[in-house]
Amino acid sequence: MSDTTQTQDPWATAPADAGAAPAHDAAANAGDAWSSAPPPAAHDAAGQGADWLSSAPAQPEHFSLLDPFHKAWVPFDSWVTQGIDWLVLHFRPLFQGIRVPVDVILSGFQQLLLGMPAPIAILVFSLVAWQIAGLGMGAATLLSLVAIGAIGAWSQAMVTLALVLTALFFCILIGLPLGIWLARSKHAAKVIRPLLDAMQTTPAFVYLVPIVMLFGIGNVPGVVVTIIFALPPIVRLTILGIKQVPEDLIEAAESFGASPRQLLFKVQLPLAMPTIMAGVNQTLMLALSMVVIASMIAVGGLGQMVLRGIGRLDMGLAAIGGVGIVILAIILDRLTQSLGRDRRSKGIGRWYRRGPIGLFTRPFIKQA
Incomplete structure (x- = not known):
């Protein structure tokens, strides 16, 4: 009768048996986060790690004439890295000292260009372009700089x-x-x-x-x-510009007693200036x-x-x-x-007789 009652009563407590103990222990260990017994997966992973550590080293690769450059012969990358590290360690103060003149010149240009109001800067650049390259280039510079400002740059x-x-x-x-x-x-x-x-x-x-x-x-x-x-x-x-100076001009200057310094600054550099400007x-x-x-x-x-x-x-x-x-x-x-540009060959006058400067100086200079 009692067996029948337990079968019909779903809330009745089943008697503990020996087969249920391992399941209970496993559930307890799984619920206990501080349990010292590792799960079976941990044992497997530990075993695999031990196998990997105790495994034999890989066989060395043999040289093949069909593929001789599969590995680097010369450790050039490590040489470069060591060289740069040596330079940084011993010559860093020297390179930091090189920064000083660059920083001074750069700061001067930045203060000049950023400290000048944009309309004045545009006017100055346009006048300089007019003086150097003509009125058309001055107008183009004016429009170009206005365009840069208009797009927010x-x-x-x-x-x-x-x-x-x-x-x-x-x-x-x-x-x-x-x-x-x-x-x-x-x-x-x-x-x-x-x-x-x-x-x-x-x-x-x-x-x-x-x-x-x-x-x-x-x-x-x-x-x-x-x-x-x-x-x-x-x-x-x-x-290239200095080597292209005609030899007969150099010989003529030397025949008139020109010193090497006069030959350089009076003959070679002026004639080489178009190439140097290129x-x-x-x-x-x-x-x-x-x-x-x-x-x-x-x-x-x-x-x-x-x-x-x-x-x-x-x-x-x-x-x-x-x-x-x-x-x-x-x-x-x-x-x-x-x-x-070689202005003498194009019949262009001296710099103070053209452009915006020429507008002010022309009335005071006697025309040749």
Whole structure:
């Protein structure tokens, strides 16, 4: 009767038996988070880990003539890493000292360009363009700069212009004397020209890692990497311009007793100036092309706008930075081309008789 009652009563407590004990213990252990008994899966994982640790090492790879370069023979990457680490450890103060003149020039350009009200800056740039390249270029510069301000990129454009002008200043300061020296010394040219080839052909991204380790990040390291990237053209074209000076002119100057210094500054450099200005033009274009890449090491300006636009998939922001860079590139390209033009062969008068300066000086100068 009692068995029948328990069968019919669903709430009756079943008697404990020996077979139910293991299930009870397993449930208790599973519910007890602090239980010391590991689950079976843990034992399996521990066993697998022990097998992996105690397993035999992999067999060494054998050299194959059919695939000889599947592994590097020379640890060039570790050599470069160790070399950069050694430079950072021993010469970091020297590289930090190099930052000082770059920072001074860059700060001066930024204070001048950003501190000047936009209408006055546009007027000054337009007058300079008129003086250098004519009235048409002055009007085009005026409209172009107004367009940059209208799309909301004026401040960033001035920062970019300061970066480019600073890089150009140091490229001329380094490249012009270096080009003159290499044009006169064949032995030095044999040593320096491979370095110029390497500087001009190395991808721009490769410069960023050592520059960051040696100089840090910011606008000053961006100027340094731009100088390295944009220096070769002005050196090469300075060499070319001096070597293209006709030999008979050099012999004539020497026959009249010209000293080497007079020969350089009175004959060679004036005749080589169109070629040198072509080098300045190429240096400017390379500096502007480096603006976007240098923005990856926290360089401000229009390149930073392009980088942010790419990161956010904001095509409008990237387009504003790109259009600003293009407008600056066109203006600087036309101005440097005008500076390198041989005005004497075109019958153009002296600089103080043309442009806005000529408007004021012409009444006071006796016409020739």
